[in-house]
Amino acid sequence: MNPGRNLDLHTLEAFDCLLRERSVTRAAERMGMSQSSMSELLGRLRERFGDPLLVRTRDGMVLTDRAQALIPNVRSAIEPLRELAEPAAEFESSTASVRFRVTATDYAQLLLMSSLVRQLQALAPGCSVDLVTVNLRAVDVALETGDVDLAIAYYPDPPPALRRGPLFADHYVCIARQGHPAISRAFSAEDFASLPHISVSPSGLSYFAGVVDSALESHGLTRRVVITCPHFLLASHLVSQTDMVLALPCQAALALTSHFPLQVIEIPIPMERVDVSMYWHERSHHSRAHQWLRDRVRSILALPKPGVPSEA
Numbered sequence: 001m002n003p004g005r006n007l008d009l010h011t012l013e014a015f016d017c018l019l020r021e022r023s024v025t026r027a028a029e030r031m032g033m034s035q036s037s038m039s040e041l042l043g044r045l046r047e048r049f050g051d052p053l054l055v056r057t058r059d060g061m062v063l064t065d066r067a068q069a070l071i072p073n074v075r076s077a078i079e080p081l082r083e084l085a086e087p088a089a090e091f092e093s094s095t096a097s098v099r100f101r102v103t104a105t106d107y108a109q110l111l112l113m114s115s116l117v118r119q120l121q122a123l124a125p126g127c128s129v130d131l132v133t134v135n136l137r138a139v140d141v142a143l144e145t146g147d148v149d150l151a152i153a154y155y156p157d158p159p160p161a162l163r164r165g166p167l168f169a170d171h172y173v174c175i176a177r178q179g180h181p182a183i184s185r186a187f188s189a190e191d192f193a194s195l196p197h198i199s200v201s202p203s204g205l206s207y208f209a210g211v212v213d214s215a216l217e218s219h220g221l222t223r224r225v226v227i228t229c230p231h232f233l234l235a236s237h238l239v240s241q242t243d244m245v246l247a248l249p250c251q252a253a254l255a256l257t258s259h260f261p262l263q264v265i266e267i268p269i270p271m272e273r274v275d276v277s278m279y280w281h282e283r284s285h286h287s288r289a290h291q292w293l294r295d296r297v298r299s300i301l302a303l304p305k306p307g308v309p310s311e312a
Helices: 009-021 024-031 035-049 065-085 106-123 136-145 189-194 207-217 232-241 250-256 288-301
Strands: 054-057 060-063 099-104 128-131 150-153 163-170 172-177 196-200 224-229 245-249 262-266 274-280
Touching: 009 024, 009 035, 009 065, 024 035, 060 065, 099 106, 099 288, 106 128, 106 150, 106 232, 106 250, 106 288, 136 150, 136 274, 150 288, 163 250, 163 288, 172 207, 172 232, 172 250, 196 207, 196 232, 207 245, 224 232, 232 245, 232 250, 232 262, 245 250, 250 262, 274 288
Parallel strands: 099 128, 099 150, 196 224, 196 245
Antiparallel strands: 054 060, 150 274, 163 274, 172 245, 172 262
16 A cells, blocks of 8 residues: 555545445535546545556446455544544534435425425525435445435334434324215224225335234234335325225324325224334434434424324
8 A cells, every 4th residue: 555645534535435436427426526536536546555446347337355345444434534523613504504314204204304494494504405215124224324314214123223312102093085985983993904905114114014913913803905005195195096094103194184185093903102213323423413403303203293183
């Protein structure tokens, strides 16, 4: 390795970006650099490490074995340098320019985003949010690598390595279209089980559906799931157009009634509680910018929520 000058924070961040993007052009765009500057930086890195790092193939650029081996060391070196470089002053949201990367189910997005956007516009006009799609099975990896800054979800068994901030507890209800012929005041567990159901499984995970199925099984009942889909919004649209029903967390159901002609019905059997939390990695725990974001999310989602309106 060339014993040249030490690697500074900017060089390490650009190197990490090259390792992620595997493209000089995309890495330059993400770092706000010109393509020629990024190419020059890659040349210096190649000289320093005595390795080409990125090589061209018929399928595009790929990392060399040396580059693959450097990934964990590069990423572990960045965060301490960021903390040293971060000013001691409090985060000034009114003048800050930070792009936060958040992953959440469409359920959590529906409850969060309109209020968060208003707060950003009022308190942090230079900041922005990218809603990132991440497989819920891999959210711990996305948080560790920095592809995501904050995850908001219900995890029955959350990854133990992550920081966690509880937000609110929810319970399951049933939604059906207004005027549904099988819905009455005397809505029994058998009635609920006998209806055609839509089931939502974000990222193919079954625990949302498992809450409902386990409760039914404890009463000797099963249901017929006609459609399984990954999004609550699509499922609610289908419910509003058919005689199918959907069991989902109450706060999502109440929010969706303002967008679709739906009625919300309490499920006549005990259901497991849904605890929604936010998760983040140790790397961003002390960041004042990310602390500010987490405070905003908590202020929006940790407020008391109304129950299902009772019938007159």
